[in-house]
Amino acid sequence: MSEPTTALRLDVYKTYKLFVGGKFPRSESGRVYEVTDRKTGEWLANAPQGTRKDTRDAVSAARKAFGGWSGATAYNRGQILYRAAEMLQGRRDQYVAEVALSEGLTAKKAAPLVDAAVDRLVWYAGWTDKVAQIAGNANPVAGPYFNLSTPEPTGVVGVVAPQGGTGFSLLGLVSVLAPVIATGNTAVVALAPGAPLPGLSLGEVLATSDLPGGVVNLISGRTEDIAPTLASHADVNALDLAGVVAEEGPASARDLEVAAAETLKRVLRPESASHDWTTAPGTDRLLTFLETKTVWHPMGM
Amino acid sequence: MALFDYAPAPESRAAAGDIASTYGHFIDGEFVESTGSEALKTVDPSTEEVLAEFAQGTEADVDRAVAAARKAFTSWSALPGAERGKYLFRIARIIQERSRELAVLESIDNGKPIKETRDVDLPLVAAHFFYYAGWADKLEFAGYGSNPRPVGVAAQVIPWNFPLLMLAWKIAPALATGNTVVLKPAETTPLTALRFAEICRQAGLPKGVVNIITGDGRTGAALTAHPEIDKVAFTGSTEVGRAIARTLAGTTKRLSLELGGKAANIVFDDAPVDQAVEGIVDGIFFNQGHVCCAGSRLLVQESVHDDVMDALKRRMSTLRVGDPLDKNTDIGAINSAAQLARIQELTAAGEAEGAERWSPSCELPSAGYWFAPTVFSNVSATHRIAREEIFGPVLSVLTFRTPEEAVAKANNTPYGLSAGIWTEKGSRILWMASKLRAGVVWSNTFNKFDPTSPFGGYKESGYGREGGRHGLEAYLDV
Numbered sequence: 001m002s003e004p005t006t007a008l009r010l011d012v013y014k015t016y017k018l019f020v021g022g023k024f025p026r027s028e029s030g031r032v033y034e035v036t037d038r039k040t041g042e043w044l045a046n047a048p049q050g051t052r053k054d055t056r057d058a059v060s061a062a063r064k065a066f067g068g069w070s071g072a073t074a075y076n077r078g079q080i081l082y083r084a085a086e087m088l089q090g091r092r093d094q095y096v097a098e099v100a101l102s103e104g105l106t107a108k109k110a111a112p113l114v115d116a117a118v119d120r121l122v123w124y125a126g127w128t129d130k131v132a133q134i135a136g137n138a139n140p141v142a143g144p145y146f147n148l149s150t151p152e153p154t155g156v157v158g159v160v161a162p163q164g165g166t167g168f169s170l171l172g173l174v175s176v177l178a179p180v181i182a183t184g185n186t187a188v189v190a191l192a193p194g195a196p197l198p199g200l201s202l203g204e205v206l207a208t209s210d211l212p213g214g215v216v217n218l219i220s221g222r223t224e225d226i227a228p229t230l231a232s233h234a235d236v237n238a239l240d241l242a243g244v245v246a247e248e249g250p251a252s253a254r255d256l257e258v259a260a261a262e263t264l265k266r267v268l269r270p271e272s273a274s275h276d277w278t279t280a281p282g283t284d285r286l287l288t289f290l291e292t293k294t295v296w297h298p299m300g301m
Numbered sequence: 302m303a304l305f306d307y308a309p310a311p312e313s314r315a316a317a318g319d320i321a322s323t324y325g326h327f328i329d330g331e332f333v334e335s336t337g338s339e340a341l342k343t344v345d346p347s348t349e350e351v352l353a354e355f356a357q358g359t360e361a362d363v364d365r366a367v368a369a370a371r372k373a374f375t376s377w378s379a380l381p382g383a384e385r386g387k388y389l390f391r392i393a394r395i396i397q398e399r400s401r402e403l404a405v406l407e408s409i410d411n412g413k414p415i416k417e418t419r420d421v422d423l424p425l426v427a428a429h430f431f432y433y434a435g436w437a438d439k440l441e442f443a444g445y446g447s448n449p450r451p452v453g454v455a456a457q458v459i460p461w462n463f464p465l466l467m468l469a470w471k472i473a474p475a476l477a478t479g480n481t482v483v484l485k486p487a488e489t490t491p492l493t494a495l496r497f498a499e500i501c502r503q504a505g506l507p508k509g510v511v512n513i514i515t516g517d518g519r520t521g522a523a524l525t526a527h528p529e530i531d532k533v534a535f536t537g538s539t540e541v542g543r544a545i546a547r548t549l550a551g552t553t554k555r556l557s558l559e560l561g562g563k564a565a566n567i568v569f570d571d572a573p574v575d576q577a578v579e580g581i582v583d584g585i586f587f588n589q590g591h592v593c594c595a596g597s598r599l600l601v602q603e604s605v606h607d608d609v610m611d612a613l614k615r616r617m618s619t620l621r622v623g624d625p626l627d628k629n630t631d632i633g634a635i636n637s638a639a640q641l642a643r644i645q646e647l648t649a650a651g652e653a654e655g656a657e658r659w660s661p662s663c664e665l666p667s668a669g670y671w672f673a674p675t676v677f678s679n680v681s682a683t684h685r686i687a688r689e690e691i692f693g694p695v696l697s698v699l700t701f702r703t704p705e706e707a708v709a710k711a712n713n714t715p716y717g718l719s720a721g722i723w724t725e726k727g728s729r730i731l732w733m734a735s736k737l738r739a740g741v742v743w744s745n746t747f748n749k750f751d752p753t754s755p756f757g758g759y760k761e762s763g764y765g766r767e768g769g770r771h772g773l774e775a776y777l778d779v
Contacts, residue, residue: 045582075674136769137755137769137771139751139753139769140753140754141749141751141754142428142751143749145751147751147753147754149754149755149769149771154759162605192511219544252551253550253551254550254551255550255551255552257546257547257549257550258547258550260546260550261544261547261550262543262713263558263760263761264542264543264558264760264761264763264764266538266764279622291759292740292757292766292771293696293734293739293741293742294740294741294742294756295741295742295744296741296743296744296746296749296754297744297745297746298745298746
């Protein structure tokens with residue numbers, strides 16, 4: 001039997017697109033930039049060069065989605081995050097390839113990082129209906145009052161995705177994104193500009209997980225365009241600067257924090273660029289983008 | 302209804318103890334003179350009489366205070382929690398012992414009525430130290446990890462509206478968790494903080510654990526920008542909060558902020574009117590309205606607007622404005638000439654923009670800073686008096702028809718510190734409470750505080766919580 005004539009069949013390339021409001025738009029600029037193999041420098045794909053305008057559109061989408069997502073039951077959010085884990089598991093091979101190319105790893109080394117990303121989604125899926133039980137409190141006030149503190153999501157969170165460290169391109173992204181949405185926030189993510197492909201593909205997983213459009217918005221492009229737009233946007237409530245690497249300039253932690261101060265955004269400062277994203281996350285990120293609301297009511301006959 | 306005639310029932314000014322003619326700082330366990338020569342004056346706002354001069358802290362003073370706190374941190378943080386806690390218990394007890402003195406001193410320096418300092422401020426101050434004293438040796442059970450560590454040296458800047466209570470909110474959790482502090486009281490109300498320094502000495506608190514440095518915003522700026530501090534805790538205006546956040550940008554220093562507010566107090570048509578009116582009055586006239594969580598926007602359901610306004614005006618007519626040391630006084634003096642000017646400016650804007658102004662007839666003393674309780678009706682959401690924090694005894698009244706509209710109007714502000722709900726319907730309370738973007742929601746009550754109950758804002762009202770288990774987090778390296 002002769003060999004199949006595979007050489008005659010061309011692979012179908014994927015056009016990588018942004019993920020905004022549950023849809024997959026190209027950048028409004030119509031511009032793309034080249035994404036290359038971390039190890040060989042070979043061309044991999046053209047990624048959309050998301051702009052300030054794309055970022056503002058994403059913030060609008062995130063704001064619009066906030067009411068529904070923050071009002072969804074914690075159980076429902078957990079179901080959806082678990083569904084996202086299922087979808088990611090189903091596309092494991094694709095992500096192994098993308099992570100390997102993005103981080104300059106062999107497929108063998110990339111595979112456990114993808115598995116860890118799946119597991120991390122499962123970990124956060126399980127947290128959704130427990131976080132209020134560890135972050136809330138019944139307060140024994142000295143008077144005839146019922147007094148209860150409960151955590152609520154902060155709002156729209158701008159996330160600068162990790163740009164370095166073990167597993168940053170997918171596991172790192174999931175590790176910063178999942179806690180934000182598990183607690184009911186919505187997110188606009190500035191993807192790692194040098195390794196955006198796993199992140200752009202993550203939109204396809206989220207889009208098929210019953211996650212309402214706009215809860216997660218993924219923008220590839222220059223961090224110095226996207227991050228300052230998030231930091232200065234009045235409708236963004238908080239920033240996770242996990243992946244900030246610039247020492248100075250508009251995309252540095254200092255400048256972003258200064259911009260964020262204008263509307264008193266909550267800011268989580270950068271992670272070390274060599275952070276090992278496989279380490280157990282603990283509850284730090286889960287408890288960061290929460291506001292404590294305390295409700296009083298008199299007791300009486 | 303006419304006021305009953307009543308005889309003045311003045312508290313004794315002498316109960317405040319001796320007020321020195323000049324004060325320096327409290328650094329490393331000693332009262333010391335400033336390295337600079339500039340002195341500020343603190344006045345009794347009810348008479349404009351100068352009470353004392355105090356030092357305008359210089360950068361060198363700040364350096365010295367921070368160095369003392371840094372030096373003390375090593376041994377204070379290493380002290381067993383149980384021993385740290387016992388110092389705080391001692392402080393709490395001494396505050397109780399000296400509460401009359403402190404209440405009178407606070408009323409004189411701040412202008413707030415003695416019945417508030419005596420019945421609200423001082424009991425809460427002592428309770429706050431008691432509460433956090435008990436945490437000092439139980440931190441590993443607080444939910445912040447098995448070995449929670451202090452942050453280091455905390456720079457704390459507090460406002461003039463609840464001088465000693467804000468000091469307690471800052472110092473008690475900081476010390477319980479093993480931090481040392483440099484605290485700057487407001488420049489119009491330094492006296493109780495300086496008196497507190499004496500209490501630290503009576504309690505035998507190790508030198509340098511608490512340092513009190515006085516001065517105005519320049520001293521505060523030097524303190525919060527100091528390179529050797531590890532954390533800033535600030536209560537005050539949103540504007541200054543922003544400036545501090547910018548100062549700390551790009552550093553590893555921690556920050557907690559408790560800033561302004563423009564709280565909605567929402568009254569539904571099924572609320573018992575008299576109870577609601579008590580809550581409205583408490584919400585806006587408590588402490589002359591110098592309260593960041595004051596219920597300064599009254600949202601009344603349209604169908605009961607007239608009834609509520611009538612009852613409110615009747616009740617306002619019985620409020621007694623005057624001598625803060627008179628035990629009958631409901632509303633004392635405005636804290637400063639600057640604050641009075643701010644209130645006058647905003648109320649003038651309210652009239653100019655077309656809102657309808659009303660105050661009961663009340664005789665105000667000729668000396669001192671005074672402002673009659675005031676209510677504005679026909680206020681629209683775009684008016685300055687509906688958007689800006691007035692921080693005075695001025696209420697803006699708006700109406701709504703549906704719960705959805707009430708929520709939308711209540712949340713239509715960059716602030717998010719507190720809110721009030723008045724209705725007999727339980728499910729509506731819980732629905733409203735879940736929709737209001739505010740850190741504290743009082744339902745069928747208002748302006749209640751307790752050391753076990755976390756306090757702090759959403760949005761531009763700041764971040765971090767003070768009080769309760771949550772209040773530990775701001776001072777732990779988590």
